[in-house]
Amino acid sequence: MISKYREQFNQEFSQEKYQHFKEVLKQKSGLEPAFRISESPIFLTKEFEGKLIDACESIIDQIKALSSETLEKAIPENCKVPNDTKQPHFLTIDFGICKNDKGEIEPQLIELQAFPSLYAFQKVFEETFCEVYPFLDEIKNKMPREDFKNYLKEVIIGDENPENVILLEIYPEKQKTAIDFVFTEKLLGIKTVCLTKVKKEGKKLYYEINGKLIEIKRIYNRVIFDELDRIPDLVTEFDFREDIDVKWVTHPNWFFKISKFLLPLLKHQFIPKSYFLHEFPENENLDNFVLKPLFSFAGSGVNLNPTKEVTDAIEDKENYILQRKVNYEPVFKDINGEFSKAEIRMLYVWRENDERPILLENLGRMTKAAMVNVDFNKKDAIWIGSSNAFFGEE
Incomplete structure (x- = not known):
């Protein structure tokens, strides 16, 4: 979405650099990453970053306004853990990069979790992109590594x-x-x-x-x-x-409290309408919705094209939601002139005495398939897998 950085990256890219990039990650960790590393970062505008942060701040406000009784309803009886905390230590918020009815690129909330993601990895990932492609330094995350470390240290x-x-x-x-x-x-x-x-x-x-x-x-x-x-x-x-x-x-109860369970309760222009399955209105068209189990992880159990036969057969309807479909827009051009779609996860930490969480990093995921999951991509596809977003001016 930022053409000057995209063009420079694509000009500098080579398979040799990609192999070197993965080798540097392996040298730093001693491990081969067990998931696919995308060849490319995601380039997004500062304006888009502002939309992401606006949506995140609204979500945080809405979560803070919910009663503990409402949140408690999300925890299955057989999963309740003693000694709960007043707030989670982590908050991760996932957005699809989409196109709206006016043709504008905007974020749309996909899901959120009070569960730690790849915080330490993403910082090293971003730094490695900058080492292999030094021009990225000018648009990297402005938080110094020492501050990042201290925030994580204080929380963990x-x-x-x-x-x-x-x-x-x-x-x-x-x-x-x-x-x-x-x-x-x-x-x-x-x-x-x-x-x-x-x-x-x-x-x-x-x-x-x-x-x-x-x-x-x-x-x-x-x-x-x-x-x-x-x-x-x-x-x-x-x-x-x-x-x-x-x-x-963070306390295990928060895995349930901040989850897909909240999606029907949240409102914002960048939050697609969601319903609990047992509350789905008759005037809505099922074709416009995705079916998701409340507590699945890594996209398991998601049905992109649910039918009435499928939804009628579900007995525990309160444990499923229907979320309005969004249009992931393929805007990330690869070296072959093809385009990838992407999601971005905003990685927050929430210190125990803070009123609000702090944004530390982001995590990107790129795909050419219908779902943002690398398992659904063709074997020879490029510009897919785990990535990192850089924000800059056009």
């Missing part, structure tokens, strides 16, 4: 010793996001611990290192814990629903 580690703080995941070495765990460890000096390795004594939790038990006082939680039931023969020493002496970052 707080006043504790880093050795008493862990990044918790289930089988972390098997996760697609493992590269982010490595960068988080490097940035903050904390350990990544598998849920199956956590020890419990009374109300205290521990992990073992070199035969020594270390008490866990804060958990940077990366486990989608309602998915644990799907893992066969899983044996753990503690259950999330137990009352334990630990500080959750």
Whole structure:
């Protein structure tokens, strides 16, 4: 969308540079990224950035205005975790880059989560783009790396010793996001611990290192814990629903409270109309809506073309929403003259004593398929996968 940067990038791009780019990421982490890295950043105007921030600030206002009773309704009874917090530590807000009826490019809210995304990875990702393509320096994120680190440190580690703080995941070495765990460890000096390795004594939790038990006082939680039931023969020493002496970052209840559950409650020009399935009005046309289960992760269970037969067959209709379709606009030109579509995720942290969250970074995802998920792209497609957005003047 910013032609001068797009043209310069496309002129400088080569497959050799792309391989070098991925090699630099591998050298920094010691890992191959387990997800596809897009060849290109996303270039967006400052005007578009203003629209994104306006929508995010409105969403934050609306969330803050909701009662705790309303938010509590989002948590399934079998998923409630004790010792909830007044606000989440993380807030991520996803927008499609779309075209409206007037032909204008604008953001449209896709979903939002109070769950950490690839914060540490995205900072390194952006820095690596700037190393390989130095002209990007002039439009990079203005937040100094040290400030970025300090915000994350304050949120995740707080006043504790880093050795008493862990990044918790289930089988972390098997996760697609493992590269982010490595960068988080490097940035903050904390350990990544598998849920199956956590020890419990009374109300205290521990992990073992070199035969020594270390008490866990804060958990940077990366486990989608309602998915644990799907893992066969899983044996753990503690259950999330137990009352334990630990500080959750962020508390698991917020995964449900800030989720697709909120979409029917939010209003803004950049928020497409949504309904709970059991409240879908008769005067609306199902053809104009996408069906989404409330608590699926990474796009699983989404039906782009639901039929009445499909919706009628769903028994727990209160656990699904219908969201008005938006038109992702292919505006990101590749070196072959073809265009990709994209989503952008705004990555916020919310310090415990702050009234509002702070925007730290962004995460982009590019596609040439109907869904912004690289699994749906053709094998030889380019300008697809994980990316980062740069904002500048035309």
